Amino acid sequence: MIFVFFRSFLIFTLLKRLLLIVTLLTAFQLCSFAQQKPASGLANPPGKSVLFYPNPAYVVINFELGPKTDQVRSLLIFNFMGKKVYETKSASPKITVNLENFYRGIYIFQVRDINGNILESGKFQVVK
Template sequence: TYVHIQLAPGTLIADFTANSTSIPVGGTVDFTDQSYGNPIAWEWTFEGGNPATSSEQNPAGIQYSEPDSYFVSLEIFTDEDTSIITKENYINVNVYYCMGDTSCTTCQGMFFDSGGDGANYSDDEDYTMVFYPDNSEYKLKCNFTMFDVEWENNCDYDWLKIYNGESISAPLIGKYCGTNSPGTIIASNDLGALTFEFHSDGAVNEPGWVAEISCDTGVGINENQEYSFVNIFPNPVKSNFIHLESNQVIDNVKIFNSLGKIVYTNSFRNNKIQINTNNFRTGIYFISVKTGNEILHNKLQVIR
């Protein structure tokens, strides 16, 4: 069954597309006007972009220099009407890391084999790469979303080893090959570091891997455990406030976005508090509540 909808000739509806919505730091995006109604003027706003605004119909080469998720807004005009559309979290700017002999300090980014995004790794590679968290209180987390390394029963041809620490002398977490993905790995050592050692032999190479680098702040650990000393409501959040009630004094609250960045922090000395979430965009957040010697970690969903 097909439903044919015909808009009135004078209807003005703003819309647009981008040639890419996920780019590395320093990457550029080209935008294409897809509006209906024959607009005669355009006003673009690019959060985090350079330039930040444009009056062109199809602006190209908008550059993003900082990792984050950004909105894009387009307002269109005729002599008699106007229409606007805003796409939240539309452009995702990621830090990319490729396997090599180096060390990195970060809590966000994409981690690839030496071939990067879209190419295989090469033959005869031997690399060791160390990741440290950018906050001494965090633990490095690596989530493999794709893994494909040459298979051999004992992983003697091509392999990836992951160590719980800052060198290959640290405890071995695992040795991986084929499509046996490491899954999600979280460091548990004092430094919060993970070390990756990769070897490929002289023949046959595969696509390698794609992984998301982030930092674990304790959120998600024992997530199913029931904590009775703090009540957080409403959750999901559809209003402009969340409320926390505890049978102990709440000392500190931190809220992290999905990239691991702190978007709210404050200290208290009260059993009941209220937090304004008016500036929080739709998405998943993580809340950390400290009461005495205990810390509650939980997910917080904001719906606008």
């Protein structure tokens, strides 16, 4: 009787340890998977013609417009609630936006042509 109890207790203890090990390994794998592709700081995926940096931004953010600069009419920036917080009507190939009056958070930008059609859009983060 004591042997059966001891054997059951031993099996239960081993299963608890095995469960702990599996849980720790799973957590470790999830953490390492999340860090496999770190942010590069430049948000310019292939096929995009607008380069914006730095991301996340602190004081200013720069937008460099690609080869379709002649089509660009305006740059608009919206906060995450959809409110327009910045607009410039410039055909300059490089636009620098001062973030002094921007709150910390995620912002959406749109580059539009003369007819108001969206040529490109993206998002960036302001950290202060």
